[in-house]
Amino acid sequence: MAMRVTIHDVATHAGVSAMTVSRVVNESPRVSDETRRRVEASIAKLGYVPNRLARGLSQRRTHAFGVIVPDVANPFFTLVVRGVEQVAWRAGYHVILCDTQGNLERERGYLEDMVAFQVAGVLIAPVGDRSRPQLRLLTRNNVPFVLIDRSIAGFDGDLVQGDSVAGARQLIEHLIELGHRRIGMITESPDVSTARDRLQGYREALERGGIELDPELVAESSTIDPDAAAEATLRLLALDEPPTAIFAVNNIAVVGVVEAARRRNLEIPDDLALVCFDDIEHVSRLYPFLTVMAQPAETYGTIATQLLLDRLSGRVGQRRRIVVLPADFIVRKSSGAPAATPASG
Amino acid sequence: MAMRVTIHDVATHAGVSAMTVSRVVNESPRVSDETRRRVEASIAKLGYVPNRLARGLSQRRTHAFGVIVPDVANPFFTLVVRGVEQVAWRAGYHVILCDTQGNLERERGYLEDMVAFQVAGVLIAPVGDRSRPQLRLLTRNNVPFVLIDRSIAGFDGDLVQGDSVAGARQLIEHLIELGHRRIGMITESPDVSTARDRLQGYREALERGGIELDPELVAESSTIDPDAAAEATLRLLALDEPPTAIFAVNNIAVVGVVEAARRRNLEIPDDLALVCFDDIEHVSRLYPFLTVMAQPAETYGTIATQLLLDRLSGRVGQRRRIVVLPADFIVRKSSGAPAATPASG
DNA sequence: CTGTTAGCGCTTTCAT
DNA sequence: ATGAAAGCGCTAACAG
Numbered sequence: 001m002a003m004r005v006t007i008h009d010v011a012t013h014a015g016v017s018a019m020t021v022s023r024v025v026n027e028s029p030r031v032s033d034e035t036r037r038r039v040e041a042s043i044a045k046l047g048y049v050p051n052r053l054a055r056g057l058s059q060r061r062t063h064a065f066g067v068i069v070p071d072v073a074n075p076f077f078t079l080v081v082r083g084v085e086q087v088a089w090r091a092g093y094h095v096i097l098c099d100t101q102g103n104l105e106r107e108r109g110y111l112e113d114m115v116a117f118q119v120a121g122v123l124i125a126p127v128g129d130r131s132r133p134q135l136r137l138l139t140r141n142n143v144p145f146v147l148i149d150r151s152i153a154g155f156d157g158d159l160v161q162g163d164s165v166a167g168a169r170q171l172i173e174h175l176i177e178l179g180h181r182r183i184g185m186i187t188e189s190p191d192v193s194t195a196r197d198r199l200q201g202y203r204e205a206l207e208r209g210g211i212e213l214d215p216e217l218v219a220e221s222s223t224i225d226p227d228a229a230a231e232a233t234l235r236l237l238a239l240d241e242p243p244t245a246i247f248a249v250n251n252i253a254v255v256g257v258v259e260a261a262r263r264r265n266l267e268i269p270d271d272l273a274l275v276c277f278d279d280i281e282h283v284s285r286l287y288p289f290l291t292v293m294a295q296p297a298e299t300y301g302t303i304a305t306q307l308l309l310d311r312l313s314g315r316v317g318q319r320r321r322i323v324v325l326p327a328d329f330i331v332r333k334s335s336g337a338p339a340a341t342p343a344s345g
Numbered sequence: 346m347a348m349r350v351t352i353h354d355v356a357t358h359a360g361v362s363a364m365t366v367s368r369v370v371n372e373s374p375r376v377s378d379e380t381r382r383r384v385e386a387s388i389a390k391l392g393y394v395p396n397r398l399a400r401g402l403s404q405r406r407t408h409a410f411g412v413i414v415p416d417v418a419n420p421f422f423t424l425v426v427r428g429v430e431q432v433a434w435r436a437g438y439h440v441i442l443c444d445t446q447g448n449l450e451r452e453r454g455y456l457e458d459m460v461a462f463q464v465a466g467v468l469i470a471p472v473g474d475r476s477r478p479q480l481r482l483l484t485r486n487n488v489p490f491v492l493i494d495r496s497i498a499g500f501d502g503d504l505v506q507g508d509s510v511a512g513a514r515q516l517i518e519h520l521i522e523l524g525h526r527r528i529g530m531i532t533e534s535p536d537v538s539t540a541r542d543r544l545q546g547y548r549e550a551l552e553r554g555g556i557e558l559d560p561e562l563v564a565e566s567s568t569i570d571p572d573a574a575a576e577a578t579l580r581l582l583a584l585d586e587p588p589t590a591i592f593a594v595n596n597i598a599v600v601g602v603v604e605a606a607r608r609r610n611l612e613i614p615d616d617l618a619l620v621c622f623d624d625i626e627h628v629s630r631l632y633p634f635l636t637v638m639a640q641p642a643e644t645y646g647t648i649a650t651q652l653l654l655d656r657l658s659g660r661v662g663q664r665r666r667i668v669v670l671p672a673d674f675i676v677r678k679s680s681g682a683p684a685a686t687p688a689s690g
Numbered sequence: 691c692t693g694t695t696a697g698c699g700c701t702t703t704c705a706t
Numbered sequence: 707a708t709g710a711a712a713g714c715g716c717t718a719a720c721a722g
Binding site for chain 3: 020058
Binding site for chain 1: 349392394395396397398399401402405407409412416417418420423424426427430431434439440441442443444451457458460461462463482485486487571596599600603604625626627628630631632634635
């Protein structure tokens with residue numbers, strides 16, 4: 001139960017003041033080589049580890065970021081988080097992981113906590129537009145932050161996102177070219193910007209293709225639960241005129257669609273064509289099967305963190321910055337394209 | 346640039362002392378309903394968020410855990426992390442995510458940081474046995490911790506793990522029953538306990554099956570890189586007497602094996618049978634194909650965190666606790682078992 | 691180059 | 707039930 005050794009213990013041991021030890025620890029040049037060596041020896045001898053809470057309290061800021069996502073286990077966000085962690089680490093920051101499970105209340109709590117922890121900044125893929133009021137917690141307390149993946153209606157701030165409208169449009173156009181006219185969409189809450197945008201892309205593509213949108217073909221699911229997507233799919237399949245193709249709003253939804261198809265003994269793509277947003281790395285490496293709009297998930301994290309670091313360093317003005325990352329359209333078997341080669345991807 | 350509001354601001358506003366505000370915030374019963382209401386009103390009015398650094402400094406302990414893993418993007422560890430986060434959150438703790446990328450130095454740095462942050466405890470899937478000396482950083486500073494998934498030779502402390510020996514044995518016996526005699530193994534560094542144990546299980550199964558172990562059939566790969574596993578597999582496939590079946594040590598290695606097989610135009614399981622440790626949730630839901638020993642990854646995280654919480658609460662003695670979690674043997678197509686049904690899993 | 695003083699914002703301890 | 711004083715371990719701002 002030995003008391004943790006403090007800067008004063010080191011100072012005493014080395015025969016200097018606490019300030020000098022602090023300077024050595026912080027690599028200030030204003031210390032003679034002689035004392036530096038003595039202090040470093042004492043630090044090693046005593047096993048001194050500077051207390052970051054004390055430092056943070058003194059400096060009014062910790063070298064930590066909060067990263068807030070709806071679900072770490074969603075492969076897209078997993079990679080976002082890893083990207084954040086990697087860049088943060090290189091810059092000497094730590095990462096506090098906050099998994100909201102798509103829950104607004106929980107997100108609010110986490111936002112408060114990030115303020116309480118005096119983090120230097122926050123990276124957040126918000127639950128949805130309704131996150132907006134609670135994000136004021138950050139602005140009010142001068143905590144800089146960057147939105148990842150999802151924008152918030154009527155809110156401006158740094159943002160890293162993809163082009164969901166164009167991406168969805170391209171996926172749907174692909175299906176139309178293959179001859180589909182009854183194209184279903186499994187989406188999630190319109191409170192989520194990417195869902196709105198992808199629905200918009202879906203609409204635009206249908207319109208361009210001269211196909212009237214049938215509202216019955218659009219079924220809403222959940223952000224974090226594939227089972228909800230499976231049920232939504234079953235609803236579509238039970239229609240009088242069921243879809244011949246489905247567009248899944250993301251990598252969670254697509255799991256549900258596949259399961260629903262299996263339950264109905266439908267072969268993909270023969271009985272039901274399938275496209276979706278987001279790739280799943282392990283899945284596509286093991287079975288390159290899904291036709292997807294693959295987004296560079298990890299890059300979302302690294303770029304967003306870079307934006308945050310830039311802001312902290314003051315190297316950047318007040319203006320908001322929006323980074324739009326390009327996605328890869330990868331045609332594989334699930335859409336039933338004749339050109340699809342078995343091993344592509 | 347408004348100064349962050351402090352406990353004193355609230356105190357002044359409410360016409361009480363800082364101590365009273367503190368009591369209200371910490372839900373001490375020793376406050377009259379009347380003052381409590383006044384203070385709560387002031388808190389809401391001013392938007393006061395208690396500073397956790399100050400609190401932590403004062404209490405010499407933060408309500409945070411460090412979770413250290415070799416790679417968050419490994420689906421097994423992703424779920425471990427989510428499990429930890431969920432339980433920690435429910436208990437009022439936050440999680441600092443540390444991704445070592447299997448690097449010992451980096452792990453050491455993180456361990457120091459966790460001490461520096463005064464975390465209440467650490468959950469760690471160590472890089473390997475060589476992590477042992479640096480774990481002393483935690484013990485020396487009285488930071489309780491729980492090992493996850495990987496034990497450390499000659500080290501005792503709380504531990505949550507699976508039965509890798511038995512699991513591997515069962516997988517190999519399965520292959521032997523199917524008639525295989527040349528069974529290759531893609532493993533990782535013997536510094537990692539699970540790799541050692543699974544190799545041991547492999548050995549035992551061969552022995553029981555009356556098959557002599559051919560060292561050429563055991564190829565070492567990396568913890569975090571599927572490509573290394575692919576190369577290791579290609580080495581095995583290039584042997585004069587190549588294996589007819591392969592046992593991949595984990596879900597990272599199996600990706601490499603599948604890719605290598607594809608490159609050699611080998612069909613699984615017809616040309617090459619395949620079994621592995623760990624399931625990958627999305628993969629198995631989309632394409633239930635791999636015969637695996639599925640471990641309850643998320644439970645590793647939740648149980649480990651529970652052990653840690655127990656220790657913090659003092660509800661538990663000094664003795665180390667070892668929890669061994671059962672794995673599910675799931676037979677699917679990749680092993681070529683005749684009984685395998687297409688939709689199982 | 692080194693030391694002193696005065697906090698950072700909270701809680702502990704002891705009064706009242 | 708409430709408050710005053712002291713201190714958690716560090717660093718900013720001055721001295722010298």
